[in-house]
Amino acid sequence: MNSKQKRSRVQGGWAAPTNVRSDRDKTKPAPVPNWIGKNIDQQPTEKKFVYEEVPEVFREKPADKTIEKAGVYDISTDPSGLSRIRLFPNFIEQKEADSLYETLFHELPWRQRTDVKKDGEKFLQPRLTAWYGDHPYSYSGLTHEARTDWHPALNQIKDLIEGSTGLRFNSMLGNLYRDGHDSLAWHSDDEKSLGPNPTIASVSFGDTRTFQMRKKPPPSENGDYTYMQHIDVLLTHGSLLIMEGSTQDDWQHRIPREYHDRSGRINLTFRVILPE
Template identity: 55%
Template sequence: MSNPRQRKQRLQGGAFGRGAARPGAKPRGLPDPEPESLVNNENGSISRFAGQQMGVAGGQSLTYEDPNIDRRAPTEYELIEDKGTYVISEKPSGPAIIELYPDFLSEDEALGIFNSLCSALPWSQKINKKDDFTFMEPRLTVWYGDIRYKYSGVTQEATKSWHPVLEDLRERITKKTGLKFNSMLGNLYRDGHDSVAWHSDNEYSLGTNPTIASLSFGETRAFQLRKNPENFEDTYEFTDKKQINLTNGCLLLMKGAVQEDWQHRVPKEYHDRRMRINLTFRTIYSE
């Protein structure tokens, strides 16, 4: 049995021995307190203050700001909704022009054409390729044209026999705009989950500064555009952006440098959206 002195030492070790701080001692692992500094005041008195509290004039603390952080606010989408011609940019490749005809077709006529196109055209879902990944396109498509069309790993074979409704629509667009087209890519969006990702229609077979006529039927969907950055250190977060809500029966033209200087998409919408059909008339050239 240990003697009383040994027992006393063990009790002290539990409170003040190894692993415990003695009264008034600095806790382990913490830095030494800043030494106090002395300042001579104008009236001859002496003030004391800790070094950690020292700051710039006026008592403000010193802070570091990274000069490389971009503090601009991200650009927001500018809404285009009235009939007219819009020059959305003029550089670096020249004027990029949007023409909008919200009432190209009446509401009732457009709905009748929508119902006809849903059942009459051979819609199918294609396999797309991007950055070495393949995936099913989140929409159905159909192609009509004398020349096959290739984009993003998809090949749309030539279909020279046009459906009468498509032929009539093509002629009416030509009469309205004076533009002629030899091809049409149709998109069917089954609900709000179907979409088209950011892209430009700038394939070699479309030629330089192609004009594309987009005719919409059914549900209204947002059509968004964003300008390509003009320098390598910039990002899409701060470039110009436009949005057009494409309604049943409206016609949209993209002309000039739109495909060169801008990208566009139909984003997913995670609330109730019914079916929509979009017909994009274009001119394809032999490669």
């Protein structure tokens, strides 16, 4: 290595930019490195980080409930008025309920009917139904024709409900859920033919299913049920549930599909139907 190469290696001359070499005249300002750019004489704009607290939007949803004990439950008081349900889990004693289930299962004229959605699409109801009443009953684009030859088992159950509640009914819609895959979608029993504030008595036989209720949202929610209260009512073999007051105006109900085994269930809803 010649003396020039030696000097260069000691000073690291090939790596450092020429303008930061340590042998510069320190009485003069340091030269600007050429990688800084042309606007070096501009004052950097001062950016301050200002912490702003974002107001927390916390929406409280009323606690969901499960109802399984006998009682009278006032589930809401607005917007239309008092919504009340009454539950009698052992309304019909078990042996009698077993025998009624068998009779109803084999002797009512169960049929699978077709619903028509709002957009005109048709689909088979995921359950079987039977209707008895002095007048036809229409909902979801289908009509049950009037049928007055009440089965004796239905008269027996209707007499039992009327005798113990003082209520009176002139019609009955039956649903047969063949297994846990059968279901009934969210709805209210609010057809015009049921009149205002209808009282509906619902008796169940067979396997327990969850009767789910959800409060209808105010118009400002645009049909979003996220923050609305849900109530599950367990409907067991021989139970009676009565819905009254504003329940159909302010709440929806359904029987959801189950994802574990369920055997058959029959539900009878006694109603008062007005001529259409």
